[in-house]
Amino acid sequence: MQTTAEVSGSGLDLIFKYIDEQQNEFVQMSNGQSVHLPPVILAELKKDPKKPTLCIYGHVDVQPAKKEDGWTTDPYTLTEINGNLYGRGASDNKGPVLAWLHAVEAYQSLKQELPVNIKFIIEGMEEAGSNGLDTLTEQRNMTFFSDVDYIVISDNIWISKKPALTYGTRGNCYFFVEVEGQKQDMHSGVFGGSVHEAMTDLIALLDSLVESSGHILIPAINEAVAPLTEEEKKRYQGIQFDLEVHKKDCGVTKFLFDTKEEILQHRWRYPSLSIHGIEGAFFETGTKTVIPRKVTGKFSIRLVPNMDPSEVEKQVTEYLHKVFAERNSPNQLKVTMPISAKPWLADVSDPQFVAGRRAVQTVFGVDPDLICEGSTIPIARNFQDVTGKSIMMLPIGGADDGEHSQNEKMSRSNYIQGTKLFAAFFYELSQLPHK
Known part of the structure; x- marks a missing residue:
């Protein structure tokens, strides 16, 4: 069964489709308890068949947090201190999800036509392994995903203060x-x-x-x-990454390896x-x-x-x-x-990465670093295997955001510039050749 509801009041002309059959599915927890899977939201804006279609993935569930764990603010109340927005999910992943919505709203507020078709897939089980989403992807591959050209994920962070595009994650x-x-x-x-x-x-x-x-x-x-290729080796050499700053951020005096390249390779x-x-x-x-x-x-x-x-x-x-x-x-x-x-790896020469680079150059005035992510985002590999679409990660979170940690944050600057980046990304995608 599927129900449809119009969303109004925010300026966003979205149609949300609640996938009711997922609510009737259960997941077995490690303690033996069975719990209902929460619904997954599939949404789309009005479509133009002449434009490419971008599907934006995000999640709104978060890691547990308590004030007594060492938070200086209430973890579930967004609080701004010295230009930083503190709260659980500020960076992982509620902040980026909201930034995508604000990028869409910016076009609508200016009464400008969106340069690409937009779809959203938003779930609430990512932190527990995206249970059920792989099945849903297979079920909707010939319908919801059939006209999608690109899938973008913003569920990770930069490696330094420099913007980055992410092309791989570990399993x-x-x-x-x-x-x-x-x-x-x-x-x-x-x-x-x-x-x-x-x-x-x-x-x-x-x-x-x-x-x-x-x-x-x-x-x-x-x-x-x-094996490590020469092209990959050169890519590591050009990444902006300060070992001493990273030591300070981590609170350690020594890493297992001594060079930037070795550290990044063993993380990625x-x-x-x-x-x-x-x-x-x-x-x-x-x-x-x-x-x-x-x-x-x-x-x-x-x-x-x-x-x-x-x-x-x-x-x-x-x-x-x-x-x-x-x-x-x-x-x-x-x-x-x-x-x-499973791990996920994309081709950095893919057209979507070309659009991502151009968008970063437009908003930040620099070429982005091409990075990987040491953690695991299972849905990236699932989307790639099932849909066969182009997958890219476009992070806006800072290296010191503290995902999964106490005092998780996103800077006001990153949020504003990130929203601009997403809006520019829409435009750059529209400039790519499209059938």
């Missing part, structure tokens, strides 16, 4: 490593030294995954990584493994002399082009079972991969 495989021992928690004074402890096994397994240098120890995990085009936590372990303040009966370690591997999640899952599972077998432990090991997402 992600997230793992649970569960070790279960005795039937109940035990007193370490009574049983310590006489039983095989699940926590000891788990720590050994996690320690076997990655070296202090960042090198992943799982055999063959790096074999699929594409090489896989990484990060350990995130242990469930079932004692973590509160104070002391507790318990031997937990079951613990679950959590880690993820960021994938790069040519790496396949199913192959990575096989490599990780076989390796951990091999390491565990060598411990001769009677405990039970279970390895699962609840989340997987």
